[in-house]
Amino acid sequence: MRNILAVTDYIFKQSFRNRILNVLILFAVFTIGFSLVISELAQEAEIKIVMDFGLFAIGLFAFLTLVLSVTVQMFEETELKTLMLIMVKPIKRHEYIIGKYMGIIATVFMNVLIMLCILMVIISLRGGDPWDIKLLAAAGYSFASVALLSSVALLLSVVTTSVPGCIIFLVFIYALGHLTIHLKNLTADSNNAVLKFCVDVVYYLVPNLELFNLKDKIFSTEALFAPGYLGFVAGYTLLYVAVILTVTSVIFKNKEFY
Amino acid sequence: MIKKIFLLTALITVFCCMCWFNGRATQMVTSSQPRWYFLTPHSYGNFRHILGVSFGFRTLMADFDYISFLQYYGDKTQKADRYRKLYGYLDDITNADPNFTFAYTYGSAILAFNLERYDEAIKLINKGIEYNPSFWKLHFYLGAIIFKQKGETEKYIGLLEDALKFADHPAIIERLLGNIYETTRAPDFAALYWLKTAGNSKDGDTRGYAYKRLKAIVESGKLSDPEPILRQINGQ
Amino acid sequence: MDIIEIKSVTKVYKPLDFWKNDRVVGIDNLSLKIKKGEVFGLLGLNGAGKTTLMKILLGLLKPTSGSVNILGSNIEDEKIRAKIGYLSELPYFPKYLKAKEILAYFAEILGLPENTKKERINSVLKTVRLTEKAETRIKGFSKGMQGRLGLAQAILNDPEILFLDEPMSGLDPLGYKETRDIILDLNRRGRTIFFNSHILSEVEKICNRVGILHKGKLIDVQPAAKVIKKYKNLENYFVRMVAPGGVK
Ligand SMILES: Nc1ncnc2c1ncn2[C@@H]1O[C@H](COP(=O)(O)OP(=O)(O)O)[C@@H](O)[C@H]1O
Ligand SMILES: [Mg+2]
Numbered sequence: 100m101r102n103i104l105a106v107t108d109y110i111f112k113q114s115f116r117n118r119i120l121n122v123l124i125l126f127a128v129f130t131i132g133f134s135l136v137i138s139e140l141a142q143e144a145e146i147k148i149v150m151d152f153g154l155f156a157i158g159l160f161a162f163l164t165l166v167l168s169v170t171v172q173m174f175e176e177t178e179l180k181t182l183m184l185i186m187v188k189p190i191k192r193h194e195y196i197i198g199k200y201m202g203i204i205a206t207v208f209m210n211v212l213i214m215l216c217i218l219m220v221i222i223s224l225r226g227g228d229p230w231d232i233k234l235l236a237a238a239g240y241s242f243a244s245v246a247l248l249s250s251v252a253l254l255l256s257v258v259t260t261s262v263p264g265c266i267i268f269l270v271f272i273y274a275l276g277h278l279t280i281h282l283k284n285l286t287a288d289s290n291n292a293v294l295k296f297c298v299d300v301v302y303y304l305v306p307n308l309e310l311f312n313l314k315d316k317i318f319s320t321e322a323l324f325a326p327g328y329l330g331f332v333a334g335y336t337l338l339y340v341a342v343i344l345t346v347t348s349v350i351f352k353n354k355e356f357y
Numbered sequence: 358m359i360k361k362i363f364l365l366t367a368l369i370t371v372f373c374c375m376c377w378f379n380g381r382a383t384q385m386v387t388s389s390q391p392r393w394y395f396l397t398p399h400s401y402g403n404f405r406h407i408l409g410v411s412f413g414f415r416t417l418m419a420d421f422d423y424i425s426f427l428q429y430y431g432d433k434t435q436k437a438d439r440y441r442k443l444y445g446y447l448d449d450i451t452n453a454d455p456n457f458t459f460a461y462t463y464g465s466a467i468l469a470f471n472l473e474r475y476d477e478a479i480k481l482i483n484k485g486i487e488y489n490p491s492f493w494k495l496h497f498y499l500g501a502i503i504f505k506q507k508g509e510t511e512k513y514i515g516l517l518e519d520a521l522k523f524a525d526h527p528a529i530i531e532r533l534l535g536n537i538y539e540t541t542r543a544p545d546f547a548a549l550y551w552l553k554t555a556g557n558s559k560d561g562d563t564r565g566y567a568y569k570r571l572k573a574i575v576e577s578g579k580l581s582d583p584e585p586i587l588r589q590i591n592g593q
Numbered sequence: 594m595d596i597i598e599i600k601s602v603t604k605v606y607k608p609l610d611f612w613k614n615d616r617v618v619g620i621d622n623l624s625l626k627i628k629k630g631e632v633f634g635l636l637g638l639n640g641a642g643k644t645t646l647m648k649i650l651l652g653l654l655k656p657t658s659g660s661v662n663i664l665g666s667n668i669e670d671e672k673i674r675a676k677i678g679y680l681s682e683l684p685y686f687p688k689y690l691k692a693k694e695i696l697a698y699f700a701e702i703l704g705l706p707e708n709t710k711k712e713r714i715n716s717v718l719k720t721v722r723l724t725e726k727a728e729t730r731i732k733g734f735s736k737g738m739q740g741r742l743g744l745a746q747a748i749l750n751d752p753e754i755l756f757l758d759e760p761m762s763g764l765d766p767l768g769y770k771e772t773r774d775i776i777l778d779l780n781r782r783g784r785t786i787f788f789n790s791h792i793l794s795e796v797e798k799i800c801n802r803v804g805i806l807h808k809g810k811l812i813d814v815q816p817a818a819k820v821i822k823k824y825k826n827l828e829n830y831f832v833r834m835v836a837p838g839g840v841k
Contacts, residue, residue: 101701101704102701102702102704105698105701105702106702108698109690109698112690112694113687113689113690116687116689116690116730117689137424140424140427140428141420141423141424141427142427142528142560142561142562143459143463143527143528143560144420144423144457144459144460147420147457147459148417148420148423148424151414151416151417151419151420152417152420155413155414155417158413158414175685175687179685180681180685181685181686181687183648183653183679183681184679184681184684184699184743184746185699185702186652186653187651187652187653187674187677187679188674188675188699188702188703189671189672189674189675189702189703189704190671190702191671273412274411274412275411277410277411277412277413278396278410278411280383280386280395281395281396281410283383284387284395284396285395285396285397285398302379303375303376303379307379307382307383308413309386309413310379310382310383310386312413314413314414314416315410315413315414315415315416316386316389316390316394323385323386323389325385327385328382328385331378331381331382331385332378332382334374334375334378335375335378335379335382338371338372338374338375338378339375339379341371341375342368342371342372342375345364345368345371346368349364353655355653355654355655356648356653356654357606357654
């Protein structure tokens with residue numbers, strides 16, 4: 100545990116120092132600028148649009164934070180070979196993976212929290228209700244979806260050594276993750292068993308990000324806010340992350356450091 | 358070896374549980390979300406919407422459509438052919454975000470009361486009612502449009518007045534109602550209404566418009582008792 | 594007691610280019626035993642396989658065949674790894690962290706006791722003459738200073754065995770002497786040092802025993818005193834051994 104926390108602390112500090120938080124400045128400039136332009140362009144629907152945009156930006160910049168911190172680590176590990184000195188220390192390989200995962204999601208969490216605060220301030224300045232449960236829930240689920248993606252990013256960073264390859268694949272997973280639920284629904288009535296099987300494979304392997312995308316859904320307190328839904332999504336997230344991190348650890352355990 | 362087999366079994370078990378959770382959560386989404394939510398070969402005929410779906414920002418795409426709709430409607434050169442494509446714009450918005458209730462109320466008010474294209478207005482409101490059954494205010498608008506189509510002025514005035522009682526009405530309703538008052542009510546009544554709107558409306562353009570109308574009525578000299586109104590204008 | 598035991602280790606690198614079959618034999622059937630308290634110097638040309646061998650000893654690379662024993666056990670065991678120190682060739686550190694933070698991180702993983710941790714870090718920093726730079730970010734470090742920091746983290750846990758891969762490269766002449774002093778001091782306290790270096794004059798001053806690695810093969814191992822006696826200095830010996838046609 101002590102080892103895991105040491106790694107977490109280190110990764111967090113490193114992301115912090117690598118100016119990954121500059122993403123936040125970008126977010127603030129983007130969102131404030133957007134809300135100013137919008138108030139000129141779209142009278143009356145302004146708050147809805149600012150909220151939609153803000154939530155979209157939170158999702159996007161959380162993803163960006165993840166990509167940046169994973170690539171910063173990857174660059175240092177593969178190009179500068181900082182990992183070798185750590186791997187000969189008495190730390191188990193899976194401890195390192197878990198610590199790194201926690202460090203990354205701690206970074207993402209802090210960024211999401213700050214972005215949400217900025218957005219809430221903007222919304223209340225524009226006369227909206229910053230404590231709208233829709234806003235808070237959508238931001239929370241955005242974080243959870245990036246937490247899910249982080250495990251995939253970590254797996255990718257262990258199996259490939261190419262940073263651009265890793266980024267491209269992550270973006271691909273990000274898009275596919277939003278589409279699997281639709282693919283599944285499209286083929287629900289199909290009789291083609293092969294097609295159905297392929298879709299199922301994709302559906303179960305790729306993170307189902309659309310479960311977390313509350314901002315694009317009808318909000319009803321009975322369905323998507325029911326404890327049942329929260330429970331299923333939380334269970335899904337935890338188990339998915341557990342599976343991916345286990346696989347990552349096994350691969351990492353056999354990894355050689357050239 | 359035994360450790361490996363154990364790990365593998367545990368991993369597969371956890372994976373299966375994960376799949377089960379995924380399936381159950383998906384089921385809850387499927388059952389709670391309306392038909393439009395899911396992509397079909399016919400839905401989202403617009404490439405930008407597909408993009409919005411794949412990256413999870415479909416509602417934002419609807420907002421952009423809404424802005425281009427406003428620009429189309431604000432474009433005076435389109436007035437000549439009476440904003441022929443207006444319904445197409447509204448359809449785009451509400452395809453991307455069927456919950457955008459403001460687009461239904463605003464759009465149908467323009468279609469019915471400004472452009473007198475009742476069929477399109479009713480089609481739009483009905484779409485809104487279908488996708489937002491719990492947003493009962495749309496029924497008001499439907500009623501008002503139908504009465505307007507039939508020429509039953511007093512009835513639709515009553516409904517529009519009711520619509521004004523809710524804060525989320527489009528500002529265009531305030532302007533419409535004032536214009537209707539000017540033709541159907543005494544000038545004093547209309548002037549008082551404009552006065553109230555000029556002071557209370559949330560929309561800056563509408564406040565300006567109300568003030569302009571008020572000034573026009575006062576200057577036309579039709580008011581039977583201008584004193585209290587003039588006092589209030591000067592008092593403000 | 595043999596503290597390091599290498600049993601017919603071979604390492605064949607995977608082809609760099611998937612389509613070409615350009616396998617490189619890094620280490621070729623190498624066996625070696627090192628006793629507790631020895632200072633062993635491994636000499637070899639560039640590309641001889643010195644780094645490869647060291648990484649195999651540390652478990653960073655897996656031997657294609659053969660096995661390695663360290664402190665009578667496997668390097669995969671964390672308890673063993675807690676007792677060794679390693680300085681890699683050209684060490685790099687995350688450039689936005691401070692020297693002290695990096696050492697604190699390593700100390701945490703090494704499991705140094707909480708109460709003596711700070712003291713230990715300070716004393717190590719003093720040993721490598723980085724006390725003044727303790728609060729500076731690595732970004733402002735020269736190559737040599739990074740090398741010193743590398744040495745500092747290697748001796749942080751007062752290791753039983755110290756592995757040094759070209760520890761002198763990039764250091765100033767004073768750095769040579771300091772590194773030498775550190776090695777000799779550890780050795781006086783019964784620690785084992787396994788290192789490789791090009792700087793033969795330094796190797797000469799520290800080693801008990803030297804080995805020559807050539808093209809992945811260990812072609813000769815001799816006690817240092819014997820070599821000096823026979824060849825006057827290491828350079829003569831080395832050149833004689835690795836020169837084309839030098840090995841009989
Ligand atoms: N990752 C790698 N893949 C393939 N060959 C390698 C790799 N690393 C080193 N080699 C080869 O292995 C041999 C030994 O390298 P190395 O151990 O680094 O030599 P040195 O004695 O200079 O430290 C060299 O011929 C080198 O080309
Ligand atoms: Mg080397």
